[in-house]
Amino acid sequence: MRELVFDIDMTDYDDVRYCCSGADICEKCWRYMSIACKILDTALREDFDFQLLLWVFSGRRGIHCWVCDPAALDLDGRGRSALAEYLSVLTANPVKKVYLGASDTLHPHLKRARIIIEDQFSKILEEQELLSNKERQTKVLNLVSNGEIRTEIEKEWNRMGQEDGQDVAKWDKLVAIIRHHQAKSSDRKLRYAVDEILLELVYPRLDIHVTKGVNHLLKSPFCVHPKTGKVCVPFQPRAVEKFNPSKVPTINQLIAEVELYDEKHNLLNKTADETPASETAMDTTGTPQSETPALKQAETPVAKQLRNEYKKTCLVKSIAVFEEFLKAFHGVWKGEGGGGANINGADPMSF
Amino acid sequence: MNFVARKRRILVDTGFTEYEMGLYSNDLQMYTTPPEIKITLREFEEQALERVKVYRIIEQTSAKGITKLSEEWRKAILDEIKAQGLKTFVKVFTGTGLGKTEADYEGRRRDHITHFICRLTYSRTEELRRWFMTQEMDLFRLRWHYLSSEGRQAFLKSNNLSYTSISEEEMSRLLTLSNGLVDSTKEYYKVPFTEVFDLISRRRIFLHKGFGYITSQDIISVIATQFRSFMSKQMMLCSNLYSRIIEDERLKAILGNLNTVYTGKNYTVGSGNAHEIDIKQLGTIARRAFPPCMLSLYSTLTNQNHLKHFGRLQLILFLKGIGVKMEDALYLYRSEFTKKMEPDKFDKEHSYNIRHSYGKEGKRTNYTPYACMKVINLNGGGAGETHGCPFKTFEANQLNKFLADNISNPEPGEVREIIDLAKNKHYQICCTKYFQTKNPGVKLNSIIEHPNQYFELSYSDRNSTSKTEDKKSVASS
Numbered sequence: 164m165r166e167l168v169f170d171i172d173m174t175d176y177d178d179v180r181y182c183c184s185g186a187d188i189c190e191k192c193w194r195y196m197s198i199a200c201k202i203l204d205t206a207l208r209e210d211f212d213f214q215l216l217l218w219v220f221s222g223r224r225g226i227h228c229w230v231c232d233p234a235a236l237d238l239d240g241r242g243r244s245a246l247a248e249y250l251s252v253l254t255a256n257p258v259k260k261v262y263l264g265a266s267d268t269l270h271p272h273l274k275r276a277r278i279i280i281e282d283q284f285s286k287i288l289e290e291q292e293l294l295s296n297k298e299r300q301t302k303v304l305n306l307v308s309n310g311e312i313r314t315e316i317e318k319e320w321n322r323m324g325q326e327d328g329q330d331v332a333k334w335d336k337l338v339a340i341i342r343h344h345q346a347k348s349s350d351r352k353l354r355y356a357v358d359e360i361l362l363e364l365v366y367p368r369l370d371i372h373v374t375k376g377v378n379h380l381l382k383s384p385f386c387v388h389p390k391t392g393k394v395c396v397p398f399q400p401r402a403v404e405k406f407n408p409s410k411v412p413t414i415n416q417l418i419a420e421v422e423l424y425d426e427k428h429n430l431l432n433k434t435a436d437e438t439p440a441s442e443t444a445m446d447t448t449g450t451p452q453s454e455t456p457a458l459k460q461a462e463t464p465v466a467k468q469l470r471n472e473y474k475k476t477c478l479v480k481s482i483a484v485f486e487e488f489l490k491a492f493h494g495v496w497k498g499e500g501g502g503g504a505n506i507n508g509a510d511p512m513s514f
Numbered sequence: 515m516n517f518v519a520r521k522r523r524i525l526v527d528t529g530f531t532e533y534e535m536g537l538y539s540n541d542l543q544m545y546t547t548p549p550e551i552k553i554t555l556r557e558f559e560e561q562a563l564e565r566v567k568v569y570r571i572i573e574q575t576s577a578k579g580i581t582k583l584s585e586e587w588r589k590a591i592l593d594e595i596k597a598q599g600l601k602t603f604v605k606v607f608t609g610t611g612l613g614k615t616e617a618d619y620e621g622r623r624r625d626h627i628t629h630f631i632c633r634l635t636y637s638r639t640e641e642l643r644r645w646f647m648t649q650e651m652d653l654f655r656l657r658w659h660y661l662s663s664e665g666r667q668a669f670l671k672s673n674n675l676s677y678t679s680i681s682e683e684e685m686s687r688l689l690t691l692s693n694g695l696v697d698s699t700k701e702y703y704k705v706p707f708t709e710v711f712d713l714i715s716r717r718r719i720f721l722h723k724g725f726g727y728i729t730s731q732d733i734i735s736v737i738a739t740q741f742r743s744f745m746s747k748q749m750m751l752c753s754n755l756y757s758r759i760i761e762d763e764r765l766k767a768i769l770g771n772l773n774t775v776y777t778g779k780n781y782t783v784g785s786g787n788a789h790e791i792d793i794k795q796l797g798t799i800a801r802r803a804f805p806p807c808m809l810s811l812y813s814t815l816t817n818q819n820h821l822k823h824f825g826r827l828q829l830i831l832f833l834k835g836i837g838v839k840m841e842d843a844l845y846l847y848r849s850e851f852t853k854k855m856e857p858d859k860f861d862k863e864h865s866y867n868i869r870h871s872y873g874k875e876g877k878r879t880n881y882t883p884y885a886c887m888k889v890i891n892l893n894g895g896g897a898g899e900t901h902g903c904p905f906k907t908f909e910a911n912q913l914n915k916f917l918a919d920n921i922s923n924p925e926p927g928e929v930r931e932i933i934d935l936a937k938n939k940h941y942q943i944c945c946t947k948y949f950q951t952k953n954p955g956v957k958l959n960s961i962i963e964h965p966n967q968y969f970e971l972s973y974s975d976r977n978s979t980s981k982t983e984d985k986k987s988v989a990s991s
């Protein structure tokens with residue numbers, strides 16, 4: 164029994180992002196992550212009927228998804244491989260390349276992915292300036308497999324000149340030329356020429372080995388990334404576009420927030436016995452009071468106070484996301500007769 | 515008990531019990547019930563060996579690069595099964611399902627019995643289990659192809675694999691959702707996605723809310739998954755039983771050897787394939803025509819002037835097989851060993867064993883040279899040991915060096931390919947590839963299965979080419 168996990172790493176997008184590279188991540192490249200999250204989230208829910216999906220920002224340059232449905236936990240190695248392959252389109256052999264040519268129809272999952280990508284592609288073109296100079300243009304051009312069409316596009320692009328801000332216009336030109344050829348030719352290889360480029364550039368780049376195996380370790384939610392000091396926080400896939408990785412708190416920031424809060428509420432000199440004060444204060448923050456029953460054990464006042472320290476920080480929102488997930492988790496697993504036996508313990512997630 | 519008696523009642527016209535008639539109603543079965551019959555030990559061994567041959571044919575056909583499950587693949591396998599005289603299997607493997615002749619039942623019974631014997635044999639280790647499952651799965655899929663529509667229906671029914679067709683209403687919904695992947699002219703079944711992994715990984719199936727929608731042609735994929743998971747559970751059970759079953763010494767001898775039994779040509783001396791080998795030329799011959807396992811032993815012998823026990827045996831039997839005379843073999847070992855050892859000690863400790871290997875001492879058995887399976891399973895690679903199959907025992911860098919030393923002017927990628935094959939444990943295919951690289955002129959009809967076969971092929975080739983070269987040089991001088 165092990166969660167089905169997905170790992171997407173920003174470094175795998177280095178050939179299509181010009182804002183940052185390596186371990187850095189900014190709002191611009193987060194767009195790739197948000198698209199990846201949307202595509203996978205939809206597929207996992209719609210195609211496989213999974214419901215218990217926990218999406219987490221790793222604290223540095225990647226995102227993880229933990230699928231915790233009973234059917235996902237039961238998957239064996241073959242099942243995990245099958246899902247990983249279903250959900251990835253970049254074949255590594257011999258070079259990374261999306262190829263959709265032979266099939267008669269675009270698989271519904273890929274079509275859905277393409278629609279999600281298309282929706283945001285002009286923003287990506289602008290933000291990453293994907294077609295702003297010769298070198299970048301060549302990269303995209305090389306994804307057009309038909310040589311004749313490639314030359315035609317290149318000619319048109321050259322005619323348009325090299326001024327800034329033409330990325331979208333140049334892309335539209337490329338699409339128009341390919342569409343024109345598609346209309347007059349019955350070449351099967353041409354059918355998905357545009358789709359291939361879109362998927363090649365933006366489709367989620369999964370580290371499938373993480374998904375295939377059951378012994379790969381992923382950073383647990385809420386632990387602190389050793390390099391960046393950032394907390395590994397869960398986020399809502401439906402609000403993934405609004406998530407800003409650069410605003411994720413570091414451990415130092417959290418300590419400062421707790422200190423600031425205590426100072427503001429004059430709690431510094433009080434002892435642990437006076438926790439009711441901090442709890443009252445906490446109510447004003449509007450935190451959901453629903454606690455998992457498992458956590459309601461006899462606690463020393465100090466432990467209780469420490470357990471609530473997060474409520475003085477901005478982490479409170481992330482905890483709310485996590486608690487919402489746990490609630491759904493309990494809902495599903497309660498119905499799971501024997502399989503649920505091992506989760507009736509104190510901690511439902513074996514983090 | 516009455517119950518048993520009734521079960522065993524023999525139907526006069528066929529010679530099969532009613533129970534067996536039920537068990538063997540279809541050419542294809544899932545092997546859920548073990549056979550309960552009396553069989554002589556001889557039949558036990560002979561029939562099982564036939565099935566082992568079938569597995570090897572399947573493995574070799576796939577290893578030749580013919581696309582699995584293709585028309586060509588099926589034909590190649592069946593032709594070879596026929597060529598090896600395994601007629602009973604051909605009939606049951608290509609059966610349409612529900613034949614009722616005595617020969618039909620006979621074939622199915624043999625299929626049943628041999629499957630279970632092999633299941634036992636191959637349950638011993640993880641490696642054997644995996645190999646067995648691969649061949650059985652391929653065989654299963656091959657046989658499904660030949661089943662008639664009625665045969666398939668009956669098979670599904672008797673194995674409780676009832677998949678529901680979908681309603682028209684659901685169908686019309688699917689048509690819109692699936693972007694054309696669902697074809698309105700075909701019949702579809704709805705199955706949980708956990709039963710169609712291989713269709714999922716190739717994105718060959720429409721998925722919606724945890725269910726896959728498959729056509730009646732694709733249903734084999736579902737059945738194969740069922741068969742595989744059933745078999746892998748059974749194999750584990752079997753492996754637990756194995757230790758109890760081999761308490762019977764007679765079975766132990768058969769089951770323990772079945773997977774390594776060499777089913778090809780026999781290279782014992784006297785079977786007419788020995789060459790006249792000039793012992794003084796052995797070094798040259800070794801570099802030219804020895805397979806890697808023997809070349810590596812020969813080099814150790816001549817460089818380090820010693821070989822450990824299993825290495826000595828492996829090499830001496832091979833040398834015997836290629837035609838080295840006992841006196842010459844003694845001379846070779848003696849001249850090398852005594853560079854580091856007192857001649858007296860050699861004569862006392864080693865010369866007996868060499869004469870023994872040649873069948874001149876003790877019980878005077880003419881021992882057979884080791885086949886590849888035996889060499890591979892020798893598990894060489896211990897400290898100071900050089901026996902076994904180099905593709906298995908060598909470390910990556912050691913193998914690299916060996917290939918670099920022995921393949922002159924490799925084509926780009928060739929060495930890489932061999933190393934990858936070794937990594938994936940295809941030792942014999944590795945050796946075959948190595949052979950082809952070294953002897954581009956020789957056409958191979960099968961993979962290398964025996965070090966002496968390797969030698970036969972490469973030596974005769976080199977012999978003839980070098981002779982023609984000699985002639986040329988004579989003519990030009």
